[in-house]
Amino acid sequence: MEQFLQQIASGLANGAIYACVALALVMIYVSTDHINFAQGEMAMFSTYISWQLMTWGVSFWFAFVLAVVFSFVLGVVIERAILRPLHNAPVLSIVVVFIGLLAICNSVAGAIWSYLIKEFPSPFPKSSFGIAGVIGPHQLGVVIVTLVVLGLLFAFFRYTPLGLAMRAAAQNPQMARLVGVRVDWMLALGWGLAAAVGAVAGIMVAHIVYLDPNMMGGILLYAFASALVGGIGNPGGAVVGGFIVGVLENMVAYAGNQIEKATGIYIIGNGEKLTVALIIVITVLTVKPAGLFGRVVVKRV
Amino acid sequence: MPAFPKKLLWVLLALAFLVPLLHPLFPDVVSDYRLFLVSTMIIAAIAVLGLNLLTGFNGQISLGHGAFYAVGAYTAAVLMDHLNMPYWATLPCAAVVCFIVGYLFGLPALRLEGHYLALATFALALAVPQILKYRWLEGLTGGVQGIVLSKPEVPFGLPLSEDQWLYYYCLIVMVVLYWAAANMLDSRSGRAMMAIRDQYMAADTMGIDTALYKTVTFGISAAYTGIAGALSASAIAFVAPDSFNIFLSIKFLIGLVVGGVGSLAGSVVGGIFYVLVDNSAQALSMFVKNDLGLQFDLSAYTVFGILLIVLMYLMPMGIVGGVYLAVRRLRALRG
Numbered sequence: 053m054e055q056f057l058q059q060i061a062s063g064l065a066n067g068a069i070y071a072c073v074a075l076a077l078v079m080i081y082v083s084t085d086h087i088n089f090a091q092g093e094m095a096m097f098s099t100y101i102s103w104q105l106m107t108w109g110v111s112f113w114f115a116f117v118l119a120v121v122f123s124f125v126l127g128v129v130i131e132r133a134i135l136r137p138l139h140n141a142p143v144l145s146i147v148v149v150f151i152g153l154l155a156i157c158n159s160v161a162g163a164i165w166s167y168l169i170k171e172f173p174s175p176f177p178k179s180s181f182g183i184a185g186v187i188g189p190h191q192l193g194v195v196i197v198t199l200v201v202l203g204l205l206f207a208f209f210r211y212t213p214l215g216l217a218m219r220a221a222a223q224n225p226q227m228a229r230l231v232g233v234r235v236d237w238m239l240a241l242g243w244g245l246a247a248a249v250g251a252v253a254g255i256m257v258a259h260i261v262y263l264d265p266n267m268m269g270g271i272l273l274y275a276f277a278s279a280l281v282g283g284i285g286n287p288g289g290a291v292v293g294g295f296i297v298g299v300l301e302n303m304v305a306y307a308g309n310q311i312e313k314a315t316g317i318y319i320i321g322n323g324e325k326l327t328v329a330l331i332i333v334i335t336v337l338t339v340k341p342a343g344l345f346g347r348v349v350v351k352r353v
Numbered sequence: 354m355p356a357f358p359k360k361l362l363w364v365l366l367a368l369a370f371l372v373p374l375l376h377p378l379f380p381d382v383v384s385d386y387r388l389f390l391v392s393t394m395i396i397a398a399i400a401v402l403g404l405n406l407l408t409g410f411n412g413q414i415s416l417g418h419g420a421f422y423a424v425g426a427y428t429a430a431v432l433m434d435h436l437n438m439p440y441w442a443t444l445p446c447a448a449v450v451c452f453i454v455g456y457l458f459g460l461p462a463l464r465l466e467g468h469y470l471a472l473a474t475f476a477l478a479l480a481v482p483q484i485l486k487y488r489w490l491e492g493l494t495g496g497v498q499g500i501v502l503s504k505p506e507v508p509f510g511l512p513l514s515e516d517q518w519l520y521y522y523c524l525i526v527m528v529v530l531y532w533a534a535a536n537m538l539d540s541r542s543g544r545a546m547m548a549i550r551d552q553y554m555a556a557d558t559m560g561i562d563t564a565l566y567k568t569v570t571f572g573i574s575a576a577y578t579g580i581a582g583a584l585s586a587s588a589i590a591f592v593a594p595d596s597f598n599i600f601l602s603i604k605f606l607i608g609l610v611v612g613g614v615g616s617l618a619g620s621v622v623g624g625i626f627y628v629l630v631d632n633s634a635q636a637l638s639m640f641v642k643n644d645l646g647l648q649f650d651l652s653a654y655t656v657f658g659i660l661l662i663v664l665m666y667l668m669p670m671g672i673v674g675g676v677y678l679a680v681r682r683l684r685a686l687r688g
Contacts, residue, residue, distance in 0.1 A: 085468070086468070087468045087471065087472055089416075089471075089475060134662060137666070138665065138666075141665070141669075143414065143467035143468055143471070144408065144414055144614065145665045145669060147414055147416070147468070147471045148606065148610050148661050148665055149661065149662050149665050151416065151603055151606055151658075151661060152657070152658040152659070152660075152661030152662040152665075153658065153662070154603070154658070155600075155603055155654040155655070155657050155658030155661065156654070156655060156658030156659060156662075157658075158654060159652035159653075159654035159655040159657075159658065160655055162652055163651055163652060163655065269479055269599065270479070272479075273476055273479045273480070276472060276475075276476060277476075280472075318488050318489070321488075323483060323486060323487070323488065324483065324487065325483070326479055326480040326483045327480050327483055327484055327487075329476065329480065330476045330477060330479070330480040333472065333473060333476040334461055334473055334476070337461070337464070337465055337469055337472070337473055338461040338464050338465070341464070341469070
């Protein structure tokens with residue numbers, strides 16, 4: 053039983069990370085209809101920035117804030133400089149540009165910081181934190197930090213005029229422009245926020261998966277799965293989807309483990325995590341593309 | 354896009370067949386290593402050709418063709434390793450297996466468009482190395498260790514080195530596949546494929562069985578890329594799961610974009626291009642590290658990434674498309 057609770061708790065911690073990345077994906081998707089394949093690599097890059105700052109002697113939380121601000125600026129710059137001119141380009145061009153960004157982020161991080169795996173510190177106190185036997189200090193910390201970030205984001209979009217303008221720009225660009233919202237800049241801001249949320253996820257997860265240029269591959273795949281489960285057009289759904297997928301991931305591995313113990317037949321385990329995500333992605337896309345909380349989009353032809 | 358000039362094609366082909374014979378005259382220029390490099394370029398060209406059939410001519414985006422390449426490579430490797438099948442006989446087997454896998458993946462892909470298909474195939478590409486390591490397959494695939502094979506032997510006592518034979522072998526396979534693809538695209542089926550790409554609904558209304566064409570194209574495309582994978586398994590004489598990661602699929606995409614989306618000749622250019630950049634980046638990185646003393650792991654992917662973005666702005670039709678455009682404009686200027 054204790055093991056079971058442990059699995060759920062660590063699933064929630066992973067889910068918090070997926071929720072953040074999924075939310076970043078959804079924020080970009082809602083406003084531009086693009087799926088950002090480079091989201092994970094951008095987050096990885098920001099994580100390296102924070103690592104670099106820490107090796108220069110900056111404290112964890114200060115480095116955290118600086119890296120998040122850096123990613124915000126990076127996101128805005130990428131949107132303004134690279135994606136803006138391609139706004140009406142065919143899907144293939146946009147996908148290709150995202151893959152290009154992915155390749156650049158990955159290889160530049162490798163070039164500057166090498167491909168060697170690095171340890172990443174955890175900011176949370178070791179002993180007095182967490183619940184013994186169920187959830188470790190870092191995992192609990194991750195859940196709290198991500199929940200705080202999600203709460204702030206929610207408050208921003210719900211209660212500030214700027215958040216309202218951004219939502220308007222995403223939902224109905226023409227109307228928003230007519231009432232004086234600078235839609236172009238709202239999109240860029242959305243990109244910046246998405247990059248910042250991604251960076252939070254990267255910095256939080258680096259202690260668990262260790263720091264290397266390919267660390268976000270699996271997480272990005274799970275974030276896709278989360279966003280799809282929640283409905284790719286629904287930010288709240290993405291967050292819920294993240295937690296669902298995080299727990300599901302651990303439950304599948306746990307069930308596989310139990311089955312192997314009981315019957316001696318190996319079906320599925322920790323080694324198949326990405327395959328599980330792939331199955332989730334394809335199943336949701338083909339069976340229920342709108343996800344759990346998404347709206348069904350009716351296209352007029 | 355107009356067809357590649359036929360005369361030029363024949364000249365290039367003749368050159369390709371004659372060059373290795375110059376080995377006794379210029380042993381350093383036409384070295385075995387260079388021929389091996391060209392063989393890998395040919396293999397890359399076939400893989401990109403496969404992707405182009407799907408993305409360029411049928412309009413279905415795939416970021417996961419590395420998966421089919423892996424299936425082809427592993428089919429060949431397993432057949433050679435466990436059944437002692439001769440290397441040339443593995444190609445049709447790999448083609449059939451990949452066609453089936455591609456066709457099956459094409460079925461859910463029918464319901465996906467644009468970004469969503471890209472997403473599904475991207476997920477596939479990410480998951481491939483893990484699927485190959487699946488414990489139940491370990492007996493066949495050798496798990497993390499992979500399978501070590503031997504290089505193709507020179508048949509009929511021909512006076513060729515191993516690498517020279519490999520080069521001819523790859524070249525012949527590519528010529529056959531290129532010819533088949535060109536003929537297919539020039540037929541009723543090829544026009545149906547392109548009609549689906551250009552105007553899906555119109556094609557459907559005209560009575561084209563869009564579902565059938567899309568899935569079969571997926572299968573054929575996977576078969577082409579799978580044959581390339583099988584060739585690479587015998588060329589490198591080794592397969593291991595971690596070499597079939599997402600970046601393999603990205604390389605195919607680069608070949609596609611650089612050569613030209615929807616151009617057969619462009620696929621060959623694209624394949625040659627990415628192998629070339631990959632290799633020169635390694636050399637450049639060594640130079641930066643050893644001669645300049647900088648701790649900087651330069652990677653081909655920086656170049657690839659920048660190129661992908663720049664090409665989307667400057668030459669969305671790829672290098673071959675860009676050259677055609679330039680030629681046409683020059684002709685128009687002359688009147």
